[in-house]
Amino acid sequence: MEQTALPRQTRYHALAEELRRAALKVYGERLVSLAIFGSVGRGTARVDSDVDLLLIAEELPKGRLSRVSEFEQVEERLRATLAELASRGIRTELSPVLKTPAEAEAGSLLFLDLLTDSVILFDRAGFLACLLDRLAKRLKELGARKIIKGNAWYWDLSPGLQAGEEFRLW
Numbered sequence: 001m002e003q004t005a006l007p008r009q010t011r012y013h014a015l016a017e018e019l020r021r022a023a024l025k026v027y028g029e030r031l032v033s034l035a036i037f038g039s040v041g042r043g044t045a046r047v048d049s050d051v052d053l054l055l056i057a058e059e060l061p062k063g064r065l066s067r068v069s070e071f072e073q074v075e076e077r078l079r080a081t082l083a084e085l086a087s088r089g090i091r092t093e094l095s096p097v098l099k100t101p102a103e104a105e106a107g108s109l110l111f112l113d114l115l116t117d118s119v120i121l122f123d124r125a126g127f128l129a130c131l132l133d134r135l136a137k138r139l140k141e142l143g144a145r146k147i148i149k150g151n152a153w154y155w156d157l158s159p160g161l162q163a164g165e166e167f168r169l170w
Contacts, residue, residue, distance in 0.1 A: 012040050015081050020121040022077035032056040032101050033128035037118040050095045056104050067098040107170035111135055
């Protein structure tokens with residue numbers, strides 16, 4: 001699937017496109033989904049904000065360090081773009097979250113923020129979009145709501161939940 005969106009802040013457009021290309025080059029057919037989230041996804045990034053990203057790929061190495069080591073190939077391919085941004089006063093770094101499809105299917109509270117504050121750059125067969133759609137439907141069933149107070153927010157996942165009651169998001 002081709003790129004579905006670009007970050008709201010135009011200064012990140014070139015980086016988003018290069019990130020998509022680099023991830024496809026490094027992960028090839030293993031790449032399932034790639035999304036930017038956080039302040040860049042929201043369109044509120046400062047010049048020193050990091051770029052939070054979710055990369056879902058098949059057959060990732062075991063362990064965080066091995067996964068980050070593999071991802072360094074993506075960062076290497078982005079070196080010139082990041083240097084060009086730095087020359088314009090935008091000092092950013094990548095902050096990847098690396099998951100397999102099975103790990104993504106198991107759920108993560110991280111996906112709550114991706115519901116409203118993400119830009120999907122690549123999504124083979126709509127994998128991430130479907131996952132987020134299922135989560136949005138579940139939140140609606142629960143009556144959950146995102147409560148925003150200034151620059152902060154939290155989720156009231158199950159209004160009316162009584163002490164001792166349990167609920168599941170996934």
